[in-house]
Amino acid sequence: MQKIIFNMKGIEKRCAVIEDDKLVNLYMEQPTKKEIVGHIYLGRITDVKPGMQAAFVDIGMEKSGYLHKNDIIKPDHERETSISKLVHEGETVLVQVSKEGSEFKGPKLTTNIEISGNYLVYMPNGNYVAISKKIADEEKRTRLNQIGDDLLRKQEGLLFRTAAMEVNDDILIEEIIQLQASFAKIQKKTAIETVPSCVFEGTSFIERVLHEHPLANVDEIICDQSAIISELKALQVEKNGIKIHYFHKKENVFSHFHLDGEIQKLVKQIVWLDNGAYIVIQETEALTVIDVNSGKFTGKYSMRDTVMKTNMAAAKEAAHQIKLRNLSGMILIDFIDMRHREDKAKLQNYFASLVKNESRYTNVLGFTNLNILEITRKKVKEPIHKLLTDPCPTCQGTGIVPAADAVAFQLERMLWEHQYMDHEAIWIETTKEVYNYLKGDKTNHILRLEEALKFKIYITIADKVLHEFTIKQAGKIKDIENRIRS
Numbered sequence: 001m002q003k004i005i006f007n008m009k010g011i012e013k014r015c016a017v018i019e020d021d022k023l024v025n026l027y028m029e030q031p032t033k034k035e036i037v038g039h040i041y042l043g044r045i046t047d048v049k050p051g052m053q054a055a056f057v058d059i060g061m062e063k064s065g066y067l068h069k070n071d072i073i074k075p076d077h078e079r080e081t082s083i084s085k086l087v088h089e090g091e092t093v094l095v096q097v098s099k100e101g102s103e104f105k106g107p108k109l110t111t112n113i114e115i116s117g118n119y120l121v122y123m124p125n126g127n128y129v130a131i132s133k134k135i136a137d138e139e140k141r142t143r144l145n146q147i148g149d150d151l152l153r154k155q156e157g158l159l160f161r162t163a164a165m166e167v168n169d170d171i172l173i174e175e176i177i178q179l180q181a182s183f184a185k186i187q188k189k190t191a192i193e194t195v196p197s198c199v200f201e202g203t204s205f206i207e208r209v210l211h212e213h214p215l216a217n218v219d220e221i222i223c224d225q226s227a228i229i230s231e232l233k234a235l236q237v238e239k240n241g242i243k244i245h246y247f248h249k250k251e252n253v254f255s256h257f258h259l260d261g262e263i264q265k266l267v268k269q270i271v272w273l274d275n276g277a278y279i280v281i282q283e284t285e286a287l288t289v290i291d292v293n294s295g296k297f298t299g300k301y302s303m304r305d306t307v308m309k310t311n312m313a314a315a316k317e318a319a320h321q322i323k324l325r326n327l328s329g330m331i332l333i334d335f336i337d338m339r340h341r342e343d344k345a346k347l348q349n350y351f352a353s354l355v356k357n358e359s360r361y362t363n364v365l366g367f368t369n370l371n372i373l374e375i376t377r378k379k380v381k382e383p384i385h386k387l388l389t390d391p392c393p394t395c396q397g398t399g400i401v402p403a404a405d406a407v408a409f410q411l412e413r414m415l416w417e418h419q420y421m422d423h424e425a426i427w428i429e430t431t432k433e434v435y436n437y438l439k440g441d442k443t444n445h446i447l448r449l450e451e452a453l454k455f456k457i458y459i460t461i462a463d464k465v466l467h468e469f470t471i472k473q474a475g476k477i478k479d480i481e482n483r484i485r486s
Helices: 138-151 162-166 169-192 205-212 226-234 260-267 303-324 341-355 384-388 404-417 432-439 445-453 477-485
Strands: 002-007 013-019 022-029 040-049 054-058 065-068 092-099 108-110 120-123 129-131 157-160 197-200 218-223 243-246 270-272 278-283 287-293 329-334 362-367 373-377 389-391 400-402 425-430 456-461 469-475
Touching: 002 205, 013 205, 022 205, 022 260, 022 303, 022 384, 040 065, 040 169, 065 092, 120 169, 129 138, 138 157, 138 169, 169 197, 205 226, 218 226, 226 243, 260 384, 278 303, 287 303, 303 329, 303 341, 341 362, 341 373, 384 389, 400 404, 404 425, 404 432, 404 445, 404 469, 425 477, 432 445, 432 456, 445 456, 456 477, 469 477
Parallel strands: 002 218, 065 108, 129 157, 218 243, 287 329, 425 456
Antiparallel strands: 002 013, 013 022, 040 054, 040 092, 040 197, 054 065, 092 108, 120 157, 270 278, 278 287, 329 373, 362 373, 389 400, 425 469
16 A cells, blocks of 8 residues: 655655555645646636747746647637638637646647536536546446536536546535635636736645545554645545554654655666666756666577566656656657567567556657657656756756755755754855745745744855755854854
8 A cells, every 4th residue: 555745844846656665656845836737827828839830828927828729719610711711810718738848848728618627527518428438337427417517507527537437426515615616706707807817726746735635545544734634634535444643753754765766866877677687867958868788687598588577677666657757659669679579579568567547648659760769658757856856057057956945945854854952053155046945036935934844044155066955054143143253
């Protein structure tokens, strides 16, 4: 069974899923790189590109959102209509973010709004009822369809999640009514809000984790914030037989479960396998390449058997790393060469089975003429390395270094671990960039930390290329101030 561990102390929110003491899934939310998938905006069309059959929409962000013709709701008889006839420059549109933007592109948008609940997804303009394929009971499916027919207006739609199978009809009906009311509030806001503006923020970090990660195999949730415990209970996760525990020890909850070291491994290129073989993961803007090497593994039988065992072990770890690192787009896996067609087919089918039940769509295309397995994976959010690292300023981006904001979040977690220690103050030396992230843009987060932790925080700036921090001293205020002045 699995444990879900929430680390909610501090401004960076983290969640880990562990099974048999192994990290199997990781979720992170940083205030500097907050996810906006699911957010709904009142935007304005700034440019229409007939050649691309797309429009660009100002939603109040640095980069305009991208709205393709296929993502615009239109009557069936206008399916082939040009983008120029569907929208025009200066028009106000209600759009939802369907895909995060990147360093080079704005977010992808759709006018087909979806609002998620615990058991279903409500689509104001969906015009259909769909039921998770995992709900196999025909009687239950018929009843869910009937609920949709009874409650939905002509243009509305519903998608019943797998979780809908476990609750009674009254709970589902109540949720549908709540989601309809939520959209009614959004419509009222569009009449009074300025353009552009955000009129609806998607689900909370907690809700997003619970929606994305199936709870069927989870038996325990651990959290280090009492307020979040209340939120979890309000979301009725205990109905699934899951125990909720409050973690209140001095050390950070991720440190207690030895997760920080596992997270740092996610930015390293080499991943060792149990049999002595290893894989090398190289991420670029265009694609990700995973190279399989036999390493120290020599096998006990034939060369064919050795290669097959190495490739199967590598496939399992590659699928695991793709999920953990949030890799997406084009992914190429260069397995050790196999001469027999049936071996390739067996390996391809095995890899496909590993990613079959993923929440994010993964398409295993097959082997190329160069014996490289081609995979595409839907991009929803940024890969983990972009949250934890920056391009190295010294080698012009060919290497990576810890990101200033990631170091600031690490520093904050360290300060929380000093909460119950017997000293008046702590002196930290770090870079200006790390200090700025810790302080915050508009409000002084350091003052709030001092109030919560009951000790004074002194920070001096070090002129360093690498973002890091050093604890110079912890003790009495007078002693630290004398050292800083000296």
